[in-house]
Amino acid sequence: VNPSAKWTVVVLAMMLLQAVAALSQISIFDDEKPISRTESPDYFEHTHPLQSAISIESSLSEGGDIEVVVSSAMEAEISLEIISADILDMPFARNTNLHINSGEQFSFNITKYPFNGDVEITIVATAITTEDYQFREQHTITDESLSPDECPFHLTLTEAIAQGCAESTIRPTTASSKTGTPSYVTGAFEYQDREFDETGFTGVNPYLPIRKADVEVFD
Structure with a gap:
């Protein structure tokens, strides 16, 4: 066998091994690249809104006031904002902060002036739990939402x-x-x-x- 030909085969084999090693290093580097903050599951869990963590309900009391109940499934600091073009009589300002423990409720009454006319009050609640979860809930009070349900048509x-x-x-x-x-x-x-x-x-x-x-x- 020609020695020069044998040496050529050895050189080609070494170059092929070096190319394979380089490709494997690139693949490992890509697999180990850090995950961005927005792609991290922990980031998603602690910033994505939790729609079911907080709820707002309203009803018309016997005295004609609007009764509002805010409840939370987690312990949280909640910021309330009440939005309306009417004059409202409430136990606090239209922007207030409160602390609610897990499973507890906070209730208050709203009196609208003038008494007659359409009702349109929007309540926005934003909260941060003790586990740093963030969520937001919005509730709109209207005449329709305060009206009792009508009789089902199929009843005698x-x-x-x-x-x-x-x-x-x-x-x-x-x-x-x-x-x-x-x-x-x-x-x-x-x-x-x-x-x-x-x-x-x-x-x-x-x-x-x-x-x-x-x-x-x-x-």
Whole structure:
């Protein structure tokens, strides 16, 4: 065998081994590169909003005030911001901070002035837990959200009365602007709907539960 040819084969083999070693080092370096802060699972867990950690509920009290309840599933420092174009009477300013332990609630009442008119109040809560979780919740109070649920359409009058969402008699509370008689009804009542067609009177529909209506009284 020609010695020069043998030496050439050895050199080529060494160069091939060096190339393989270099490629393996590059692969190892890429695999060991540090993960960016935003890709870290720990960063994601401690900054991503937790929608279920805090809740805000509102309801209309018997006295006509709006009752708000803020609850948290974790111990947290919570910042509340109340936004509304109306005058509000509250036990604290429109921006306040509070501390809530895990599973506890914080409740307060809001009185809106003027009493009449549409209700539109937005409550924004931002919180940081003791584990440094951050989350945000927003709750909007409107006339619709404060209104009680209507009777399901499939209920009979007897079933609606039994569930408390209908009444068997009219309970007038204020005077009608058109008739001068107390005819604006709060609650539900039974109502006869008479049917007519081209031949005349055809009958009376079953009684229907109605939550609220402007009733015209005819003599």
